[in-house]
Amino acid sequence: MLARWSEAGLAAVVLLLPPVLVLAPHGGAPLAIAGGLCAAGLLAAVPQPLACGWRAPAAILAALALWGAVSAAWSIDPGRSLILAARLAGLFAAGVALACAAERVAAPRRLILALALGTGVASALAVVDYASGGGVLRHFHTRPYWPMLLDQFTTVLAILALPLAAALARYGAGLGLAAALVMAAAVFGLVDTGAKLALAAALPVAALTWWRRRATARIAAIASLAAILAAPLILPPLVRLPGALHIADSLKASGGHRLLIWQFAGARIAEHPVLGWGLDASRAIPGGEDAARAASAAHPEQDQLPLHPHDAALQVWLELGAVGAALAGLFAALLWWRLGNAAWPPLAAAAAAGGLAAALVIAAEAYGIWQEWWLGSLALVLFATLATARGER
Numbered sequence: 001m002l003a004r005w006s007e008a009g010l011a012a013v014v015l016l017l018p019p020v021l022v023l024a025p026h027g028g029a030p031l032a033i034a035g036g037l038c039a040a041g042l043l044a045a046v047p048q049p050l051a052c053g054w055r056a057p058a059a060i061l062a063a064l065a066l067w068g069a070v071s072a073a074w075s076i077d078p079g080r081s082l083i084l085a086a087r088l089a090g091l092f093a094a095g096v097a098l099a100c101a102a103e104r105v106a107a108p109r110r111l112i113l114a115l116a117l118g119t120g121v122a123s124a125l126a127v128v129d130y131a132s133g134g135g136v137l138r139h140f141h142t143r144p145y146w147p148m149l150l151d152q153f154t155t156v157l158a159i160l161a162l163p164l165a166a167a168l169a170r171y172g173a174g175l176g177l178a179a180a181l182v183m184a185a186a187v188f189g190l191v192d193t194g195a196k197l198a199l200a201a202a203l204p205v206a207a208l209t210w211w212r213r214r215a216t217a218r219i220a221a222i223a224s225l226a227a228i229l230a231a232p233l234i235l236p237p238l239v240r241l242p243g244a245l246h247i248a249d250s251l252k253a254s255g256g257h258r259l260l261i262w263q264f265a266g267a268r269i270a271e272h273p274v275l276g277w278g279l280d281a282s283r284a285i286p287g288g289e290d291a292a293r294a295a296s297a298a299h300p301e302q303d304q305l306p307l308h309p310h311d312a313a314l315q316v317w318l319e320l321g322a323v324g325a326a327l328a329g330l331f332a333a334l335l336w337w338r339l340g341n342a343a344w345p346p347l348a349a350a351a352a353a354g355g356l357a358a359a360l361v362i363a364a365e366a367y368g369i370w371q372e373w374w375l376g377s378l379a380l381v382l383f384a385t386l387a388t389a390r391g392e393r
Helices: 002-023 024-046 055-073 078-106 107-131 147-169 173-189 194-210 213-234 234-240 242-252 257-273 312-343 346-361 371-389
Strands: none
Touching: 002 024, 002 078, 002 107, 002 147, 002 371, 024 078, 024 147, 024 371, 055 078, 055 312, 078 371, 107 147, 107 173, 107 371, 147 173, 147 194, 147 346, 147 371, 173 194, 173 346, 194 213, 194 346, 213 234, 213 257, 213 312, 213 346, 234 242, 234 257, 242 257, 257 312, 312 346
16 A cells, blocks of 8 residues: 555656646755655565665765765855755755665556656646746746746756657657657757757767667766866866857857856865865855956846856865765766666667766756755656666566
């Protein structure tokens, strides 16, 4: 009975995630906690050894949360560091429970149906809202219309598109292809540039994984670890390349500002490279509120560091130093390593690789890495991918 109700709860959470990201994006965090509780119920009802390979990733996440709490000792905002460390511990625990419970789901078809239904409804809501200039969202909040309000859904859709299409292809290649085309059309029809880049990057990674799964996963693991560790050496100098600022501004309204943010973050990282400034200290870094460049009609006033560096690797380096960056790099590498070894059908493995690549692209250019809605959404997408990737049962 407990297992049946727990699986039903997980299906409900997966069903609700896409519409919630359209209507109230911050709801991704409480949904992940609810999913974590359902996952804990399933783990209790179907006891097995923790054989799904999540001991090492769980240990890394625990060490990351603990290091964040320890960083309060030197943080420029110790209270915020401790509070966020506690929140991260809860979210990480929910994520690990979801990942482990994915191995014990007895009815993956129900999850696929729930995810497809929720994604379809959410995509329709998002497209109608965008086409009508806020005709949907105006009924749920009083904020002025802004197309970027749909960005959270669009980015998660870019991550989810290939895994969901692969799951649906199990019931017909035409169905999977149609779903992929519809989701791609939604991503490219909405405004978020990062989501478009993420989905574009996912396709070649998926193709390479289909062709040479283990080799691609190994190379991606090494590249992810190296990119995170080398981020302070690679990203901050980009703004000094000839014409880089102009090109970035022409590609995306916030592109040039992003390069200036990375330059400022790199300078602050160099001041505390080993320990960092403390968990979630990005909001209070000295000089962060200063103007990044002279304001103009094309570029209104822009802070040196608005809330976070808009790059996950730089944020971890800035706040938790080399120690935190090493933990984050190891976690990303382990995800790729596990994917290379997973006993999944080729299409499912390729789609999961595409989803992981899309998630890393978005993390490298968009949200604060500790945002609860973002971590919660990633945990639920990971659960859905794991639970539906192993073929018929």
